[in-house]
Amino acid sequence: MTQKTNSTFSHLECSKCGVKYSKTELHNLSPCCTLPLFPQYDLEKAKSILHKKDLKSRESNMWRYGEIMPVEFKENIISLGEGWTPLVQANRLGELKGFSNLYLKNESINPTGSFKDRGMSVAISKVKEFHLKNIAIPTAGNAGGSAAAYAAKAGQEAFIFMPNDTPKAFQVECDQYGANVEMIDGLISDCGKIVAERKEKEGWFDISTLKEPYRVEGKKTMGYELAEQFNWELPDAIIYPTGGGTGLIGMWKAFDEMETMGWIGSHRPKMISVQSEGCAPIVDAFDQGLDCAQPFQNPKTSALGLRVPSAVGDFLILNSIRQSEGVALSVTDNELMTGTKQIGSSEGIFSAPEGGATVAALPKLLDRGIIKPNDQIVLFITGSGLKYVDLF
Secondary structure, rough: OOOEOOOOEEEEEOOOOEEOOOOOOOOOOOOOOOOOEEEEEEEHHHHHHHOHHHHOOOOOOOHHHHHHHOOOEHHHOOOOOOOOOOOOOOOOHHHOOOOOOOEEEHHHHHOOOOOOOHHHHHHHHHHHHHHOOOEEEOOOOHHHHHHHHHHHHHHOOEEEEEEEEHHHHHHHHHOOOOOOEEEEEEOOHHHHHHHHHHHHHOOEEOOOOOOOHHHHHHHHHHHHHHHHHHHHHHOEEEEEEEEOOOHHHHHHHHHHHHHOOOOOOOOOOOEEEEEEEEEEEHHHHOOOOOOOOOOOOOOOOOOHHHHHOOOOOOHHHHHHHHOOOOEEEOOOOOHHHHHHHHHHHHHHHOEOOOHHHHHHHHHHHHHHHOOOOOOHHHHHHOOEEHHHHHHH
């Protein structure tokens, strides 16, 4: 028997101009501006049927927030238990770096080892809801493994395109999930071009970062979880390693939704974007006062998740940073690798290099007066280091 969720999903909306589209229509980017589409909800209805106290009795994964998720029939939810990841007080790391209230949001314990599982769970669920069978994605590593896993769970066929220098662990992972993997001599942007060129002929639905409306909805649950784990008081700052930036964008969306429902007040954390000096398009745009980022030339970094020369949602990332009085800054690869080691030796978490970038940013932010030693600060560990062992 088909059973409806309590989703209050009402329509899709262009993130740039606000033009609305029916939720029953299948879209990638918005037809009006060719930019990301966001699901929107009847938040007044959500407020009336979902209360903060209700969450305590719910399952410990991200689907606890089902009323403000876009999947409308329970049979279409493809879940491996993603979300509700630990928020760890990092006392030893904080002491090492000079902070008294430092936390780690540890996304490495998601089913395939990274925060990508949140977005893929929602995207693949909606692919099933639209009765599609084939998905395609360009990847620097984690997104491909995650897409392959969730597609396998859903009985869909996945076509994964990744650069030749992607660590072998990711290639093996995708193969074991039964995906079709094609290695490309180039960058993730080159992989994306191949997907764009072939998707119509091959019958693929493109689930690239922010090129479909639903991955951001999984990522926004990180914002809901932070609020819930901090007893509905948001921290002073969120430091986030930024490639495509969907996590920052999603959390910013979540904060607005929660305020509309009366769950939180108007306080917002400073949203701080960290990139590698070898690929820092958001930092360059922020420093130059631009609304959009120029493609970064000759990107090079060991933190492969940060090697995104051009982000589709660049204007949304920059908007969240500026509205929150945050900042974008870069660190060197040596600094981020040192930061990764410090997370491991201080807190017992083997982070992917991207997480190390957040640690490397701390002294720079302190020197610039962006954060203070007593501020409540959350660093995001977006993935496990286990798949990157070749880099250490």
